[in-house]
Amino acid sequence: MRHLPLFFDLDARRVVVVGQGPAADRRAALARSAGAEVERLDAALDDVEAYRGAAATFIATGDAEADAMAARAARAAAVPVNVADRPALSDFIMPAIVDRDEVVVAISTGGAAPVLATVLRQRIEAILPERLGALARLSRSFRAQVGALIAEPTRRRALWRRLVDGPAARLVLAGDDAGARRVVLGELAAARRHATTTGIAHIVGAGPGDPDLLTLRAAQLLQEADAILHDDLVPPAILARARRDAEFIAVGKRKGRMRWTQAEIDAELVRRVRAGQTVVRLKAGDPLVFGRGGEEVEALRRAGLPVAIVPGITAALGCAASAGIPLTHRRLASAVTFVTAHRADGQASGQQDESWPALAAQGHTLAIYMGTTEAASVRDRLLGAGASPSTPVAIVENGTRPDERVSVGPLIELARLAVPRNSRGDAGPILIIVGEVAALATAAEQPLLAEAS
Incomplete structure (x- = not known):
């Protein structure tokens, strides 16, 4: 972010506008609409005193030398400067503005693409x-009452959410201000009768890593949450989509690093929901695909607490799509199986497991989660079950993310393909895909797929 977005109070403050013509007129009109007392200078002046004491100076003479001279003088008077179409001379820039009275949206590209800012403004408008401004005025009229009635921040935010995104809001937007006020008064009366409230837990899938692959519901809940308990595998780019004042608690469990046990996570969810919080338990991929989301749902239900599940794009689907691998293919694979290489007791899957011959069958795709450290064991079990050593495998690291890496090779080389990622301290989440479809990966690092001896 090159420019910090701020909203500047200009009410009853002096603003100097230098220049004539449409650009200067637009800036003068904008300043007046914000309550400023506008002083117009038809020509640029190098007299510092002409600018001293102003809250801001807008310069739009259209002449480069005159613009620069006026900017130097205003800056010498300690007044922030905006020069039309000259961001290099400006202390602040003018955004594209969507004005809904009390609600103002500003869009800026930092001067890089003004037309893009204009297009975005049109879409937002x-x-x-x-x-929408009438809804903001309604909220302001009840702000003091709500603050005095509800001291607990979580309950207060929940009430405001109902007011601005519920029946009262719909009445205001339809022009029925009186009806909206009656609804708000009813909400306040109900709040007086119920001194305490129970929160809710949302078990939410964050997808494989690309924040644009969040579901709409997941993105909405990240903006509503009081607390977010997240896995280590959830990247910062997704956490950045959450409410800025939410509480973030890292509860990740990765092989060799156990900061929180599952029982501790379950207890924390129960504690926070009982305290009235809206809690998001944010899990990489889908919460019910090797994510232990089912265990957390069970713990909350045993405690008699409300819980909802929001699915996410699981790693097998997201990584395969990003790498250009069809998990099923009419000529190559008619079935796909999701497998985890680790059981709940920490042992490699497949121990005392008779399913490997079926998993090794031709025309079958395997998507193996958490299999990097067990790559050699997976290779040996598949080969022992009858899989060909030349069966294509793909390793997708950091799938869907900017630093995604895809490597393709024969099954016999699976352990070697995994080793470089094991040796790096910053190795990201990895999915292993086994089957003929793996050879279709695009933009991959591909060792020879010839028949291995």
Whole structure:
């Protein structure tokens, strides 16, 4: 972020506008709309005193030398400067603005692409209701009452959420301000009757890593959560989509690093929901695919607490799509199986397991989770069950993320393909795909797929 977005209070403050023509007129009109007392200078002046004491100076003479001269003088008077179409001379820049009275949205590209900012403004204007400012005024009129009635922040946010995204909001936007006020008064009366409230836990899938692959519901809940208990595998780019004042608790469990046990996570979820919080338990991929989400749901239900599940794109689907691998293919694979290389007791899957011959069958794709450290064991079990040594395998590291890496090779080389990732301290999440479809990976590092001896 090159420019920090701020909203500047100009009410009853002096603003100097230098220049004539449409650009200067637009800046003068904007400053007046914010309550500023605008002083117009038709020509650039190098007199510092002409600018001293102003809250801001807008310069739009259209002449490079005159613009630069006025900017130097205003800056010498300690006044922030905006020069039309000259970001290098400006202390601040003018965004594209969507004005809904009390609600203002500003869009900026840092001067890099003004037309893009304009296009984005048009799109936002199309979706924001014209009476959105009336909803903000309604909220302001009840702000003191809500603050005095509900001291606990979590309950107060929940009430505000209902007011601005519920029946009262719909009435305001439809023009029925009186009806909206009646609804708000009813909400406040209900809040007086119920001194305590129970929260809710949402078990949410974060997807494989690309924040644009979050579901709409997941993105919405990240903005509503009081607390977010997240896995280590959830990247910062996804956490950045959450409410800035939410509490973030890292509860990751990765092989060799156990900061939180599952029982401790279950207990923390129960504690926070009982305290009235809206809690998001954020898991990489899908919470019910090797994510222990089912165990957390069971713990919350045993405690008699509300819980909801929001699915996510599981790693097998996200990584395969990003790597260009079809998990099923009419000529190559008619079945796909998701497998974890580790059981709940920490042992490699397959021990005392008779399913490997079926998993090794031709026309079958395997998507193996958490299999990097067990790559040699997986190779040996598949070969022992009858799989060909030349069966294609793909290792997708950091799938869907900017630093994604895809390597393809024969099954006999699976352990070697995994070793470089094991040796790096910053190795990311890895998915192993076994089957003929793995050879179709795009943009992969591909060792020879010839028949191995």
